[in-house]
Amino acid sequence: MLQSKSFVKKTKQGRVQKIVREHYLRDDIYCGAISCSACDDAAERKLSADAAAILVVDTNVVLHQVAALSLSSVLFILPVWFGLRTRRDDTLWGYLSQIDLLENTAIEDVVVLSVVLDDVKNKNLAVYNRIKALCLNKARRFYVFANELHRDTYVKDMVGESPNDRNDRAIRVAARWYQSHLGGSAKILLITNDRDNKRKATEEGLNAETVESYVRSLAQPGLLDLVVVPSSGDVNMEDVEDHRPSKKKVIYSEHKPMSEITSGLRCGIYHQGKLRVNHYNPFEAYVGSESIGDEIIICGRSNMNRAFDGDIVAVELLPQDQWHESKSFIADDDEDDDEEDVHLVPSSADDAPRNASSTQSTVGSSAASVSSRPIGRIVGIIKRNWNSYCGSLEPMPMPADIADVTNFVHPGTPLDEEAAQRGTSVYLVGQRIDMLPKPLTEGANMLMIQI
Numbered sequence: 001m002l003q004s005k006s007f008v009k010k011t012k013q014g015r016v017q018k019i020v021r022e023h024y025l026r027d028d029i030y031c032g033a034i035s036c037s038a039c040d041d042a043a044e045r046k047l048s049a050d051a052a053a054i055l056v057v058d059t060n061v062v063l064h065q066v067a068a069l070s071l072s073s074v075l076f077i078l079p080v081w082f083g084l085r086t087r088r089d090d091t092l093w094g095y096l097s098q099i100d101l102l103e104n105t106a107i108e109d110v111v112v113l114s115v116v117l118d119d120v121k122n123k124n125l126a127v128y129n130r131i132k133a134l135c136l137n138k139a140r141r142f143y144v145f146a147n148e149l150h151r152d153t154y155v156k157d158m159v160g161e162s163p164n165d166r167n168d169r170a171i172r173v174a175a176r177w178y179q180s181h182l183g184g185s186a187k188i189l190l191i192t193n194d195r196d197n198k199r200k201a202t203e204e205g206l207n208a209e210t211v212e213s214y215v216r217s218l219a220q221p222g223l224l225d226l227v228v229v230p231s232s233g234d235v236n237m238e239d240v241e242d243h244r245p246s247k248k249k250v251i252y253s254e255h256k257p258m259s260e261i262t263s264g265l266r267c268g269i270y271h272q273g274k275l276r277v278n279h280y281n282p283f284e285a286y287v288g289s290e291s292i293g294d295e296i297i298i299c300g301r302s303n304m305n306r307a308f309d310g311d312i313v314a315v316e317l318l319p320q321d322q323w324h325e326s327k328s329f330i331a332d333d334d335e336d337d338d339e340e341d342v343h344l345v346p347s348s349a350d351d352a353p354r355n356a357s358s359t360q361s362t363v364g365s366s367a368a369s370v371s372s373r374p375i376g377r378i379v380g381i382i383k384r385n386w387n388s389y390c391g392s393l394e395p396m397p398m399p400a401d402i403a404d405v406t407n408f409v410h411p412g413t414p415l416d417e418e419a420a421q422r423g424t425s426v427y428l429v430g431q432r433i434d435m436l437p438k439p440l441t442e443g444a445n446m447l448m449i450q451i
Helices: 059-069 114-123 125-136 163-182 195-203 211-217 258-267 356-365 402-408 414-422
Strands: 002-010 016-024 053-058 076-078 092-095 110-113 142-145 187-191 207-209 270-277 284-289 294-299 312-317 328-330 340-342 375-383 426-428 431-433
Touching (some): 053 059, 053 163, 059 114, 059 125, 110 114, 110 125, 110 163, 114 125, 114 163, 125 142, 163 187, 163 195, 187 195, 187 211, 195 207, 207 211, 258 270, 258 312, 258 375, 270 294, 270 375, 284 312
Parallel strands (some): 053 092, 053 187, 076 092, 076 110, 092 187, 110 142, 187 207
Antiparallel strands (some): 002 016, 270 284, 284 294, 426 431
16 A cells, blocks of 8 residues: 655755655554464564553653563553553553663563654654664564554544644554454553543543553552653643753843833833942842932842843832842851841941941841832843953963973084083082083073073
Protein backbone atom coordinates (compact mmCIF):
# COMPACT_ATOMS: atom_id res chain seq x y z
CA MET A 1 0.00 0.00 0.00
CA LEU A 2 1.44 3.34 -1.06
CA GLN A 3 1.04 6.60 0.80
CA SER A 4 2.61 9.99 0.06
CA LYS A 5 3.92 12.52 2.53
CA SER A 6 4.44 16.11 1.48
CA PHE A 7 5.82 19.08 3.37
CA VAL A 8 7.38 22.45 2.69
CA LYS A 9 10.91 23.35 3.81
CA LYS A 10 13.18 26.34 3.47
CA THR A 11 16.55 25.77 1.81
CA LYS A 12 19.85 27.32 2.84
CA GLN A 13 19.53 29.73 -0.08
CA GLY A 14 16.26 31.02 1.35
CA ARG A 15 14.00 29.37 -1.21
CA VAL A 16 10.83 27.48 -0.28
CA GLN A 17 10.76 23.93 -1.60
CA LYS A 18 7.98 21.35 -1.49
CA ILE A 19 9.11 17.82 -0.65
CA VAL A 20 7.00 14.80 -1.62
CA ARG A 21 8.01 11.37 -0.33
CA GLU A 22 6.49 7.96 -0.92
CA HIS A 23 5.52 6.00 2.19
CA TYR A 24 5.03 2.27 1.70
CA LEU A 25 2.81 0.34 4.11
CA ARG A 26 3.02 -3.39 4.71
CA ASP A 27 0.85 -6.08 6.24
CA ASP A 28 3.60 -8.60 7.04
CA ILE A 29 5.02 -6.88 10.15
CA TYR A 30 4.66 -9.23 13.10
CA CYS A 31 3.69 -8.48 16.67
CA GLY A 32 6.64 -10.35 18.23
CA ALA A 33 4.59 -12.39 20.71
CA ILE A 34 5.28 -16.13 21.03
CA SER A 35 1.66 -16.81 21.97
CA CYS A 36 0.36 -15.22 18.74
CA SER A 37 -1.03 -17.77 16.27
CA ALA A 38 -1.79 -15.27 13.49
CA CYS A 39 1.82 -14.32 12.74
CA ASP A 40 4.23 -16.42 10.68
CA ASP A 41 6.20 -19.04 12.57
CA ALA A 42 9.44 -17.73 11.05
CA ALA A 43 8.88 -14.28 12.54
CA GLU A 44 11.08 -13.00 15.33
CA ARG A 45 9.40 -13.58 18.69
CA LYS A 46 10.88 -11.97 21.80
CA LEU A 47 7.76 -11.66 23.94
CA SER A 48 7.28 -14.71 26.15
CA ALA A 49 4.18 -16.85 25.97
CA ASP A 50 3.44 -16.58 29.68
CA ALA A 51 3.39 -12.78 29.68
CA ALA A 52 0.41 -11.71 31.75
CA ALA A 53 0.16 -8.24 30.24
CA ILE A 54 1.60 -5.98 27.58
CA LEU A 55 2.54 -2.44 28.58
CA VAL A 56 2.39 0.41 26.11
CA VAL A 57 4.25 3.61 27.07
CA ASP A 58 4.48 6.89 25.22
CA THR A 59 7.48 9.09 24.46
CA ASN A 60 7.57 11.12 27.64
CA VAL A 61 7.40 8.07 29.88
CA VAL A 62 10.47 6.64 28.17
CA LEU A 63 12.34 9.92 28.35
CA HIS A 64 12.09 10.02 32.14
CA GLN A 65 11.59 6.43 33.30
CA VAL A 66 13.78 4.11 31.25
CA ALA A 67 15.44 2.64 34.33
CA ALA A 68 12.29 1.42 35.98
CA LEU A 69 10.94 -0.35 32.93
CA SER A 70 13.89 -2.65 33.24
CA LEU A 71 12.53 -3.75 36.66
CA SER A 72 8.98 -4.95 36.05
CA SER A 73 7.70 -8.29 34.84
CA VAL A 74 4.76 -7.29 32.67
CA LEU A 75 4.42 -7.10 28.92
CA PHE A 76 4.65 -3.41 27.98
CA ILE A 77 4.02 -1.81 24.64
CA LEU A 78 5.89 1.43 24.22
CA PRO A 79 5.65 3.84 21.34
CA VAL A 80 7.73 2.11 19.17
CA TRP A 81 6.35 -0.16 21.62
CA PHE A 82 7.95 -2.12 24.45
CA GLY A 83 6.37 -5.26 25.77
CA LEU A 84 6.86 -5.32 29.52
CA ARG A 85 6.00 -8.43 31.39
CA THR A 86 4.99 -8.02 35.01
CA ARG A 87 3.40 -10.16 37.72
CA ARG A 88 0.05 -8.59 37.03
CA ASP A 89 -2.41 -9.79 34.43
CA ASP A 90 -2.47 -6.40 32.77
CA THR A 91 -0.96 -4.94 29.63
CA LEU A 92 0.32 -1.46 30.11
CA TRP A 93 0.75 1.29 27.54
CA GLY A 94 2.84 4.24 28.61
CA TYR A 95 5.23 6.96 27.69
CA LEU A 96 8.94 6.67 27.08
CA SER A 97 9.74 9.21 29.75
CA GLN A 98 10.60 6.62 32.41
CA ILE A 99 13.84 5.25 30.96
CA ASP A 100 15.44 4.43 34.31
CA LEU A 101 12.38 2.42 35.26
CA LEU A 102 12.42 0.55 31.97
CA GLU A 103 16.04 -0.51 32.38
CA ASN A 104 15.29 -2.49 35.52
CA THR A 105 15.36 -6.26 35.00
CA ALA A 106 11.99 -6.69 36.71
CA ILE A 107 10.25 -5.36 33.63
CA GLU A 108 10.26 -7.51 30.51
CA ASP A 109 8.10 -8.23 27.44
CA VAL A 110 7.97 -4.63 26.29
CA VAL A 111 6.84 -3.54 22.85
CA VAL A 112 8.46 -0.29 21.66
CA LEU A 113 6.71 1.57 18.87
CA SER A 114 8.72 3.17 16.09
CA VAL A 115 6.89 6.47 16.51
CA VAL A 116 8.21 6.63 20.05
CA LEU A 117 11.77 5.79 19.04
CA ASP A 118 11.77 8.52 16.43
CA ASP A 119 10.35 11.06 18.86
CA VAL A 120 12.83 10.13 21.59
CA LYS A 121 15.72 10.35 19.13
CA ASN A 122 14.74 13.89 18.22
CA LYS A 123 14.37 15.00 21.85
CA ASN A 124 17.14 13.19 23.72
CA LEU A 125 19.81 11.20 21.92
CA ALA A 126 21.26 9.78 25.15
CA VAL A 127 17.92 8.26 26.18
CA TYR A 128 17.45 6.99 22.63
CA ASN A 129 20.75 5.10 22.80
CA ARG A 130 19.73 3.57 26.14
CA ILE A 131 16.34 2.38 24.91
CA LYS A 132 17.89 1.14 21.68
CA ALA A 133 20.41 -0.89 23.68
CA LEU A 134 17.53 -2.47 25.60
CA CYS A 135 15.86 -3.49 22.36
CA LEU A 136 19.08 -4.95 20.90
CA ASN A 137 19.92 -6.85 24.07
CA LYS A 138 18.98 -10.50 23.45
CA ALA A 139 18.74 -11.13 27.18
CA ARG A 140 15.93 -8.58 27.48
CA ARG A 141 12.47 -9.05 25.98
CA PHE A 142 12.03 -5.67 24.32
CA TYR A 143 10.44 -5.78 20.89
CA VAL A 144 10.36 -2.95 18.35
CA PHE A 145 7.13 -2.72 16.41
CA ALA A 146 7.24 -0.57 13.28
CA ASN A 147 3.78 0.89 13.61
CA GLU A 148 4.55 3.67 11.13
CA LEU A 149 5.06 1.05 8.38
CA HIS A 150 2.13 -1.21 9.23
CA ARG A 151 -1.02 -0.83 7.18
CA ASP A 152 -3.35 -1.17 10.16
CA THR A 153 -1.47 1.10 12.59
CA TYR A 154 -0.36 3.95 10.33
CA VAL A 155 -2.26 7.21 10.91
CA LYS A 156 -2.44 10.23 8.64
CA ASP A 157 -1.98 13.76 9.82
CA MET A 158 -5.21 15.60 10.44
CA VAL A 159 -5.77 19.25 9.61
CA GLY A 160 -4.87 21.46 12.57
CA GLU A 161 -3.45 18.56 14.59
CA SER A 162 -0.17 19.12 16.43
CA PRO A 163 2.69 16.58 16.12
CA ASN A 164 2.24 15.57 19.78
CA ASP A 165 -1.47 14.91 19.32
CA ARG A 166 -0.77 12.94 16.16
CA ASN A 167 1.82 10.77 17.93
CA ASP A 168 -0.56 10.16 20.84
CA ARG A 169 -3.23 9.06 18.41
CA ALA A 170 -0.76 6.73 16.70
CA ILE A 171 0.11 5.18 20.07
CA ARG A 172 -3.55 4.57 20.89
CA VAL A 173 -4.14 3.04 17.45
CA ALA A 174 -1.18 0.69 17.92
CA ALA A 175 -2.39 -0.31 21.38
CA ARG A 176 -5.88 -0.99 20.03
CA TRP A 177 -4.36 -3.10 17.22
CA TYR A 178 -2.40 -5.18 19.72
CA GLN A 179 -5.56 -5.63 21.78
CA SER A 180 -7.53 -6.97 18.82
CA HIS A 181 -4.59 -8.90 17.34
CA LEU A 182 -3.74 -10.84 20.51
CA GLY A 183 -7.34 -11.26 21.54
CA GLY A 184 -7.71 -12.39 25.14
CA SER A 185 -4.21 -13.85 25.47
CA ALA A 186 -2.85 -10.63 26.96
CA LYS A 187 -4.33 -7.48 28.36
CA ILE A 188 -3.04 -4.21 26.97
CA LEU A 189 -2.40 -1.40 29.44
CA LEU A 190 -1.45 2.09 28.34
CA ILE A 191 0.97 3.94 30.65
CA THR A 192 0.83 7.70 30.30
CA ASN A 193 1.11 10.82 32.43
CA ASP A 194 -0.85 12.84 29.89
CA ARG A 195 -4.32 13.54 31.28
CA ASP A 196 -5.87 14.11 27.87
CA ASN A 197 -4.27 11.04 26.32
CA LYS A 198 -5.42 8.87 29.21
CA ARG A 199 -8.98 10.19 28.94
CA LYS A 200 -9.13 9.48 25.20
CA ALA A 201 -7.70 5.99 25.68
CA THR A 202 -10.36 5.20 28.29
CA GLU A 203 -13.10 6.48 25.99
CA GLU A 204 -11.78 4.21 23.21
CA GLY A 205 -11.99 1.15 25.45
CA LEU A 206 -8.31 0.89 26.37
CA ASN A 207 -6.93 0.34 29.85
CA ALA A 208 -4.75 3.29 30.89
CA GLU A 209 -2.84 4.19 34.04
CA THR A 210 -0.18 6.62 35.11
CA VAL A 211 3.36 5.46 35.80
CA GLU A 212 3.07 6.06 39.53
CA SER A 213 -0.24 4.25 39.95
CA TYR A 214 0.99 1.24 38.01
CA VAL A 215 4.28 0.95 39.91
CA ARG A 216 2.43 1.22 43.23
CA SER A 217 0.21 -1.67 42.19
CA LEU A 218 3.27 -3.90 41.73
CA ALA A 219 3.96 -3.88 45.50
CA GLN A 220 7.70 -3.36 44.94
CA PRO A 221 8.82 -0.35 46.99
CA GLY A 222 12.20 -0.27 45.26
CA LEU A 223 10.56 0.63 41.96
CA LEU A 224 9.05 3.80 43.38
CA ASP A 225 12.52 5.30 43.71
CA LEU A 226 12.93 5.08 39.93
CA VAL A 227 9.62 6.72 39.08
CA VAL A 228 9.70 10.30 37.85
CA VAL A 229 6.45 11.77 39.12
CA PRO A 230 5.13 15.13 37.86
CA SER A 231 4.34 17.78 40.42
CA SER A 232 0.61 17.21 40.10
CA GLY A 233 -0.57 13.72 39.14
CA ASP A 234 -1.71 13.53 35.55
CA VAL A 235 -0.62 16.53 33.57
CA ASN A 236 -0.66 17.60 29.99
CA MET A 237 2.07 16.41 27.67
CA GLU A 238 3.54 19.86 27.40
CA ASP A 239 4.01 19.83 31.18
CA VAL A 240 5.81 16.49 31.36
CA GLU A 241 8.24 16.84 28.48
CA ASP A 242 10.99 17.92 30.82
CA HIS A 243 10.74 17.57 34.61
CA ARG A 244 14.30 18.66 35.33
CA PRO A 245 14.39 21.49 37.85
CA SER A 246 14.81 24.80 36.14
CA LYS A 247 17.99 26.65 36.99
CA LYS A 248 16.56 29.92 35.78
CA LYS A 249 14.99 32.11 38.41
CA VAL A 250 13.51 35.53 37.81
CA ILE A 251 15.29 37.92 40.17
CA TYR A 252 14.67 41.28 38.54
CA SER A 253 11.55 42.70 36.97
CA GLU A 254 11.67 43.81 33.36
CA HIS A 255 12.59 47.39 32.59
CA LYS A 256 9.75 49.52 31.32
CA PRO A 257 9.95 50.62 27.68
CA MET A 258 11.14 54.16 27.09
CA SER A 259 7.74 55.24 25.76
CA GLU A 260 6.04 54.16 28.99
CA ILE A 261 8.76 55.81 31.09
CA THR A 262 8.36 59.09 29.22
CA SER A 263 4.59 59.15 29.67
CA GLY A 264 4.99 58.17 33.33
CA LEU A 265 7.41 61.04 33.96
CA ARG A 266 4.94 63.49 32.46
CA CYS A 267 2.07 62.17 34.57
CA GLY A 268 4.14 62.14 37.75
CA ILE A 269 3.98 58.36 38.17
CA TYR A 270 7.75 57.99 37.75
CA HIS A 271 10.56 60.23 38.95
CA GLN A 272 13.90 60.78 37.25
CA GLY A 273 17.25 61.15 38.97
CA LYS A 274 20.83 59.96 39.28
CA LEU A 275 21.47 56.83 41.32
CA ARG A 276 24.01 57.06 44.14
CA VAL A 277 25.00 53.86 45.95
CA ASN A 278 25.86 53.74 49.63
CA HIS A 279 29.61 53.25 50.09
CA TYR A 280 29.02 50.99 53.09
CA ASN A 281 26.21 48.89 51.65
CA PRO A 282 26.04 48.10 47.91
CA PHE A 283 22.35 47.19 48.21
CA GLU A 284 21.24 50.61 49.45
CA ALA A 285 21.14 53.72 47.30
CA TYR A 286 19.28 56.96 46.84
CA VAL A 287 18.05 58.99 43.87
CA GLY A 288 17.91 62.76 44.01
CA SER A 289 14.61 63.79 42.47
CA GLU A 290 13.63 67.38 41.67
CA SER A 291 9.99 66.43 41.10
CA ILE A 292 9.36 65.68 44.79
CA GLY A 293 12.20 67.76 46.20
CA ASP A 294 13.67 64.95 48.28
CA GLU A 295 15.88 61.91 47.98
CA ILE A 296 14.21 58.61 47.15
CA ILE A 297 15.68 55.66 49.02
CA ILE A 298 16.28 52.43 47.08
CA CYS A 299 16.63 49.36 49.32
CA GLY A 300 17.48 45.87 48.14
CA ARG A 301 18.91 44.28 45.05
CA SER A 302 15.55 43.67 43.40
CA ASN A 303 14.48 47.29 43.82
CA MET A 304 17.80 48.49 42.34
CA ASN A 305 16.92 46.39 39.28
CA ARG A 306 20.39 46.11 37.68
CA ALA A 307 21.16 49.82 37.90
CA PHE A 308 24.69 51.01 38.73
CA ASP A 309 26.08 54.03 40.48
CA GLY A 310 25.78 57.12 38.29
CA ASP A 311 22.97 55.84 36.05
CA ILE A 312 20.03 58.11 35.24
CA VAL A 313 17.04 56.05 36.30
CA ALA A 314 13.26 56.21 36.50
CA VAL A 315 11.88 55.46 39.97
CA GLU A 316 8.40 54.45 41.03
CA LEU A 317 7.42 55.26 44.62
CA LEU A 318 6.29 52.38 46.78
CA PRO A 319 3.06 52.66 48.81
CA GLN A 320 3.57 54.76 51.92
CA ASP A 321 2.95 51.81 54.23
CA GLN A 322 6.08 50.22 52.72
CA TRP A 323 8.33 53.17 53.50
CA HIS A 324 10.47 51.22 55.94
CA GLU A 325 14.15 52.05 55.86
CA SER A 326 16.39 49.02 56.06
CA LYS A 327 19.11 49.12 58.68
CA SER A 328 22.82 48.87 57.92
CA PHE A 329 25.04 47.61 60.67
CA ILE A 330 28.76 48.00 61.16
CA ALA A 331 29.99 45.00 63.14
CA ASP A 332 33.17 44.90 65.16
CA ASP A 333 35.61 42.03 65.02
CA ASP A 334 33.97 40.48 68.06
CA GLU A 335 30.62 38.98 67.12
CA ASP A 336 29.29 39.63 70.63
CA ASP A 337 29.84 43.39 70.38
CA ASP A 338 26.87 45.67 70.15
CA GLU A 339 25.68 46.63 66.69
CA GLU A 340 25.46 50.25 65.69
CA ASP A 341 22.71 51.58 63.49
CA VAL A 342 24.00 53.54 60.50
CA HIS A 343 21.57 55.50 58.33
CA LEU A 344 22.18 55.85 54.62
CA VAL A 345 22.15 59.64 54.40
CA PRO A 346 21.01 61.30 57.66
CA SER A 347 19.00 64.37 56.79
CA SER A 348 19.60 65.90 60.22
CA ALA A 349 21.38 65.23 63.48
CA ASP A 350 18.14 63.98 64.98
CA ASP A 351 18.10 61.06 62.53
CA ALA A 352 21.37 59.62 63.84
CA PRO A 353 21.35 57.37 66.95
CA ARG A 354 22.35 59.09 70.19
CA ASN A 355 24.03 56.12 71.81
CA ALA A 356 24.16 52.37 71.84
CA SER A 357 21.19 52.05 74.18
CA SER A 358 18.96 54.09 71.91
CA THR A 359 20.08 51.99 68.98
CA GLN A 360 19.23 48.75 70.74
CA SER A 361 15.85 50.04 71.79
CA THR A 362 15.11 51.15 68.25
CA VAL A 363 16.03 47.81 66.80
CA GLY A 364 14.29 45.84 69.49
CA SER A 365 11.08 47.81 69.48
CA SER A 366 10.28 47.27 65.83
CA ALA A 367 11.95 45.50 62.95
CA ALA A 368 11.31 48.42 60.60
CA SER A 369 9.98 51.85 61.42
CA VAL A 370 8.04 54.00 59.03
CA SER A 371 10.36 56.46 57.31
CA SER A 372 9.54 60.06 56.52
CA ARG A 373 11.59 59.85 53.36
CA PRO A 374 10.08 58.20 50.28
CA ILE A 375 11.22 54.75 49.24
CA GLY A 376 10.86 53.46 45.72
CA ARG A 377 12.05 50.98 43.15
CA ILE A 378 13.76 51.44 39.81
CA VAL A 379 11.54 50.62 36.84
CA GLY A 380 13.87 51.63 34.03
CA ILE A 381 17.30 52.99 33.15
CA ILE A 382 17.18 56.15 31.07
CA LYS A 383 20.93 56.56 30.58
CA ARG A 384 23.81 54.35 31.56
CA ASN A 385 26.89 55.80 33.20
CA TRP A 386 29.13 54.51 30.47
CA ASN A 387 32.05 56.78 29.65
CA SER A 388 34.13 56.56 26.49
CA TYR A 389 37.85 56.09 26.89
CA CYS A 390 40.65 56.28 24.32
CA GLY A 391 44.22 55.10 24.71
CA SER A 392 47.14 53.33 23.10
CA LEU A 393 49.11 50.22 23.96
CA GLU A 394 52.80 50.81 24.56
CA PRO A 395 55.24 48.16 23.39
CA MET A 396 56.39 45.90 26.18
CA PRO A 397 60.12 46.04 26.99
CA MET A 398 62.08 42.80 26.72
CA PRO A 399 64.62 42.72 29.54
CA ALA A 400 67.30 40.05 29.42
CA ASP A 401 68.05 37.85 32.38
CA ILE A 402 71.65 37.13 33.38
CA ALA A 403 71.42 33.73 31.76
CA ASP A 404 69.84 35.19 28.63
CA VAL A 405 72.44 37.79 27.65
CA THR A 406 74.14 35.21 25.46
CA ASN A 407 71.10 35.46 23.25
CA PHE A 408 72.39 38.79 22.04
CA VAL A 409 75.83 37.33 21.22
CA HIS A 410 75.79 35.77 17.77
CA PRO A 411 78.23 32.92 17.12
CA GLY A 412 81.38 33.65 15.15
CA THR A 413 81.37 37.38 15.87
CA PRO A 414 84.34 39.19 17.47
CA LEU A 415 82.26 39.56 20.63
CA ASP A 416 81.75 35.80 20.76
CA GLU A 417 85.46 35.12 20.27
CA GLU A 418 86.44 37.54 23.06
CA ALA A 419 83.89 35.99 25.43
CA ALA A 420 85.19 32.52 24.58
CA GLN A 421 88.73 33.55 25.51
CA ARG A 422 87.64 35.02 28.83
CA GLY A 423 85.34 32.11 29.58
CA THR A 424 83.66 33.78 32.54
CA SER A 425 83.43 36.99 34.49
CA VAL A 426 86.21 37.51 37.05
CA TYR A 427 85.29 38.99 40.40
CA LEU A 428 88.04 40.78 42.36
CA VAL A 429 88.02 42.89 45.49
CA GLY A 430 86.16 46.04 44.47
CA GLN A 431 86.46 45.16 40.81
CA ARG A 432 84.83 42.87 38.24
CA ILE A 433 86.14 41.91 34.82
CA ASP A 434 83.08 41.12 32.72
CA MET A 435 83.00 38.43 30.13
CA LEU A 436 80.69 40.57 28.00
CA PRO A 437 80.38 44.35 27.64
CA LYS A 438 78.67 46.19 30.48
CA PRO A 439 75.64 47.29 28.39
CA LEU A 440 74.65 43.61 28.23
CA THR A 441 75.66 42.41 31.68
CA GLU A 442 74.49 45.48 33.59
CA GLY A 443 72.09 47.43 31.41
CA ALA A 444 69.90 44.75 29.87
CA ASN A 445 69.41 42.22 32.65
CA MET A 446 66.30 41.89 34.78
CA LEU A 447 68.09 42.60 38.07
CA MET A 448 68.43 46.27 37.29
CA ILE A 449 65.85 48.64 38.75
CA GLN A 450 63.06 49.73 36.38
CA ILE A 451 63.91 46.99 33.89
